[in-house]
Amino acid sequence: SKTQTNYMPQIHGVMRSRFEQLTTGSKEGRFMVANARVNLRGDVAPFASYYFQVDFCNKGCVKIMDAYATLRSESGLKVMAGQMRIPFSVDASKAVEDYLFTNHSFVGTYIGNFRGVGAKLGWNARFAPWYVEGGMFNSAAMSNHDVWQKQYTFAIKSRYTVGNCFFEGAFESRYPDGIRVNMWDAAFSWSAGRWYTEAEYAYKHYTNKA
Numbered sequence: 001s002k003t004q005t006n007y008m009p010q011i012h013g014v015m016r017s018r019f020e021q022l023t024t025g026s027k028e029g030r031f032m033v034a035n036a037r038v039n040l041r042g043d044v045a046p047f048a049s050y051y052f053q054v055d056f057c058n059k060g061c062v063k064i065m066d067a068y069a070t071l072r073s074e075s076g077l078k079v080m081a082g083q084m085r086i087p088f089s090v091d092a093s094k095a096v097e098d099y100l101f102t103n104h105s106f107v108g109t110y111i112g113n114f115r116g117v118g119a120k121l122g123w124n125a126r127f128a129p130w131y132v133e134g135g136m137f138n139s140a141a142m143s144n145h146d147v148w149q150k151q152y153t154f155a156i157k158s159r160y161t162v163g164n165c166f167f168e169g170a171f172e173s174r175y176p177d178g179i180r181v182n183m184w185d186a187a188f189s190w191s192a193g194r195w196y197t198e199a200e201y202a203y204k205h206y207t208n209k210a
Contacts, residue, residue: 087157
């Protein structure tokens with residue numbers, strides 16, 4: 001029998017707070033609410049869904065994180081349009097509640113884990129544990145949707161899962177401040193019981209000899 005479509009919206013949330021203390025130098029400390037996120041998702045048809053996510057306290061600020069619609073086919077192909085994560089780095093594959101610590105990984109903090117306004121195309125192989133997604137996004141800041149532009153951000157990511165391991169590769173080309181930046185990323189993860197290890201490498205190149 002075919003799977004029934006559930007039109008009832010689903011609401012989820014996560015709260016993460018932390019305390020930091022410098023043990024040397026000024027020896028200052030601080031409390032912080034890293035995230036207070038609430039998301040809403042649901043189906044409007046067997047092939048169409050929506051997703052909204054708001055962080056009501058992202059280090060003291062309210063931020064609209066995601067707002068996009070998805071169209072999908074039975075062949076594993078889907079199209080997403082709106083404001084969403086750019087497919088680059090391991091952190092872009094994780095929900096915030098799946099982070100191992102209250103902070104991002106190093107690569108996710110300084111290189112990856114960006115969001116943008118645009119469209120993505122994703123494909124999940126039906127007979128192999130392989131997922132690919134890529135898209136085109138505005139080069140302007142996520143908070144400004146009105147800017148007309150000639151340059152865009154492009155990104156593509158692929159993940160292959162086998163047993164308790166996954167291999168991931170990605171490429172992203174951004175145009176943040178008048179200079180195009182190209183980045184490559186490779187990651188590997190292995191888990192067994194309570195053991196979990198993850199390694200990631202990123203290479204960042206500024207064009208035009210910058």
